[in-house]
Amino acid sequence: MIEIKNLSKDFAAIRAVNNISFSVGKGEILGFLGPNGAGKSTTMRMITGFMPPSAGTIRIGGFDIIKNSLEVRKQIGYLPENAPVYPDMKVIDYLNFCGQIRGFTKAALKRRVENTIEKCFLTTVKQQIINTLSKGYKQRVCFAQSILHDPPYLILDEPTDGLDPNQKYEVRRMIKEMSREKAVIFSTHILEEIQDVCTRTIIIAKGSIVADDTPAGLLKRSDLYGSVSLTVENADSNEITNCLNQIKGVETTTIISDENEIVRLQVYPETKDTPITDKVMAAALANNYQVKSIYMEQGRLDEVFRTITT
Amino acid sequence: MRLNESFRNIKAIQKRELYGYFGSPVAYVFIVIFLLLMGFFTFNISNFFEAGQADLNNFFQWHPWIYMFLVPSIAMRLWAEERRLGTIELILTFPVTIAEVILGKFLAAWIFIGIALSLTFPMVLTVSYLGNPDLGAIFCGYLGSFLMAGAFLSLGSMTSSLTRSQVISFVTAVVGCLFFILAGYPPVTAILSGWAPIWLVNLVSNLSFLSHFISISRGVLDLRDLVYYLSVISFMLFVNAVVLQSRKAA
Numbered sequence A: 001m002i003e004i005k006n007l008s009k010d011f012a013a014i015r016a017v018n019n020i021s022f023s024v025g026k027g028e029i030l031g032f033l034g035p036n037g038a039g040k041s042t043t044m045r046m047i048t049g050f051m052p053p054s055a056g057t058i059r060i061g062g063f064d065i066i067k068n069s070l071e072v073r074k075q076i077g078y079l080p081e082n083a084p085v086y087p088d089m090k091v092i093d094y095l096n097f098c099g100q101i102r103g104f105t106k107a108a109l110k111r112r113v114e115n116t117i118e119k120c121f122l123t124t125v126k127q128q129i130i131n132t133l134s135k136g137y138k139q140r141v142c143f144a145q146s147i148l149h150d151p152p153y154l155i156l157d158e159p160t161d162g163l164d165p166n167q168k169y170e171v172r173r174m175i176k177e178m179s180r181e182k183a184v185i186f187s188t189h190i191l192e193e194i195q196d197v198c199t200r201t202i203i204i205a206k207g208s209i210v211a212d213d214t215p216a217g218l219l220k221r222s223d224l225y226g227s228v229s230l231t232v233e234n235a236d237s238n239e240i241t242n243c244l245n246q247i248k249g250v251e252t253t254t255i256i257s258d259e260n261e262i263v264r265l266q267v268y269p270e271t272k273d274t275p276i277t278d279k280v281m282a283a284a285l286a287n288n289y290q291v292k293s294i295y296m297e298q299g300r301l302d303e304v305f306r307t308i309t310t
Numbered sequence B: 001m002r003l004n005e006s007f008r009n010i011k012a013i014q015k016r017e018l019y020g021y022f023g024s025p026v027a028y029v030f031i032v033i034f035l036l037l038m039g040f041f042t043f044n045i046s047n048f049f050e051a052g053q054a055d056l057n058n059f060f061q062w063h064p065w066i067y068m069f070l071v072p073s074i075a076m077r078l079w080a081e082e083r084r085l086g087t088i089e090l091i092l093t094f095p096v097t098i099a100e101v102i103l104g105k106f107l108a109a110w111i112f113i114g115i116a117l118s119l120t121f122p123m124v125l126t127v128s129y130l131g132n133p134d135l136g137a138i139f140c141g142y143l144g145s146f147l148m149a150g151a152f153l154s155l156g157s158m159t160s161s162l163t164r165s166q167v168i169s170f171v172t173a174v175v176g177c178l179f180f181i182l183a184g185y186p187p188v189t190a191i192l193s194g195w196a197p198i199w200l201v202n203l204v205s206n207l208s209f210l211s212h213f214i215s216i217s218r219g220v221l222d223l224r225d226l227v228y229y230l231s232v233i234s235f236m237l238f239v240n241a242v243v244l245q246s247r248k249a250a
Helices: A040-047 A069-074 A091-101 A106-119 A135-147 A165-181 A191-197 A215-220 A237-245 A277-286 A301-309 B002-023 B025-045 B063-085 B098-118 B121-130 B135-161 B166-182 B186-193 B198-206 B209-217 B223-246
Strands: A002-011 A014-024 A029-033 A055-060 A076-079 A153-157 A183-188 A200-205 A208-213 A228-233 A250-259 A262-269 A290-296
Touching: A002 A040, A014 A040, A014 A055, A014 A183, A014 A200, A014 A208, A029 A040, A029 A165, A029 A191, A040 A055, A040 A153, A040 A183, A069 A076, A076 A135, A091 A106, A091 A135, A091 B002, A106 A135, A135 A153, A135 A165, A153 A165, A165 A183, A165 A191, A183 A191, A191 A215, A191 A301, A200 A215, A200 A301, A208 A215, A208 A301, A215 A301, A228 A277, A237 A250, A237 A262, A237 A277, A277 A290, B002 B025, B002 B098, B025 B063, B025 B098, B063 B098, B063 B135, B063 B166, B063 B209, B098 B135, B098 B223, B121 B135, B135 B166, B135 B209, B135 B223, B166 B209, B186 B198, B209 B223
Parallel strands: A029 A183, A029 A200, A076 A153, A153 A183
Antiparallel strands: A002 A014, A002 A055, A200 A208, A228 A262, A228 A290, A250 A262
16 A cells, blocks of 8 residues: 655645545556656655655655665555666676565576566576667667566656657556556656556646546546537538427537538536436437437547647 | 664665766766876876886886875765755764764775776786786785875865865865975975974975875885874874764754
8 A cells, every 4th residue: 555645745835745645555556647847756756755745744654764764665566657667787697686685596587587587588698788779779778677577666757758650559568467456656748658557547737636536537527528420411400400409408519611512510417427428319310310420429538638638 | 782783774875876976977086087097197208118127016006196196086075966966954863973984985985996996907917928027016006005095085085064165175186186295395394494493394295195105105114104104094084073073064
């Protein structure tokens, strides 16, 4: 359990993190989302004990990060931003070093390192100098370091930054797989990752938490959520708008485009949780409109993100 | 239990650091230049052969000056490099204390300089072949030189922790080293002696690496000199820790 209470951090006159509180339990993957400079990395640096907080407390697995720093750090795996690793070492030697620091020796060390190398798909490059690797591999080496000791708490600062789509997919899959026995916090500014991986999302802007919700809950905040996108052929846009507006439960209809007799419309319900797709469909059929496509919007995270962070 | 863990951590860090030296050209360039300079100054400037003496005074007297430039070049990367690469964030969030990391890194650099210093052994062979030197004095000279290198190194490690720029780290370390060498020189003490109380003048001149080194390299192994070097090293590494603790992310 990671418990954060009233955490703040000041840099001279600037307040980078302002009185944030949240907790993350086992099995949870917390997505930490926010614009650049919102205080994500600073928060993570405090959680990992790299920076002392200006105010507030952090308890991890029951230990205080200041009073029992070493105990806490033993239980954390940390992937800092930009995945820093020693460039002049071989992958396997670097991981051996990390394993030794974590207290593994001899056979146990060897087994751990070999396992982790396999898990992170580093087998083909394990004898290479890290400096000669591509960004994606470096990222994975640093990621390997963070999971080497199988820590119950994983703090990952932009783990998929700079990876190609396949590698991103792999890293996400690994995070999801490991999360069953771990509490994971990971920061990102890639919105699809939130939907794909997280069980819960915290959005932080200008140092404060502006949203703490499940990805689905966040989507519901979208203006588009629950509205119906409708595309019809051979229709007059004004006529169909009037027709749709008369349906019970419809708040308003807007025309998205009207080209070559193909009309795209967005139909908004009066209350977001009452689906209107069936009624819109029925009305369209009753008036002999040729429906090309119809679907209910699930909401868009980028829109939600923009509304609450600006 | 905790002590064992400390030793284990210091050893792991020290091993990694040494690995880092020999994994890059730094080590080889340093050793070659160190040996070339030692040879040049001893034979060409001090005219070792013409002096006709079976001792290594002409060799040891150059050590402070060569260390002044070369030790900061090793020390400058100790922390500035970690800051630049961002690896400082990992090493300081591993379950190790700051003291362990500092000692591990310091010992690695010190051992490395020790390796370079020990490669000057042909000097000892030469002088033993030519005459009948006082091997005790030579041993003391090496010991003093090694301790002095440690003191320079601790100063460099401290300045390296202040900045992410290796250049700034190098220059401040060289100036600091120069101060510690010159502190006992008459021109420097003269600046002070005009107005400062005599105890301060004595204090500053006693701070000089040189006066302590000269007495050791003459074969006089005085406990005070040992204590002096070890306290300089401890003090500098302590400041190093304070700096790191307060400016981790700088």
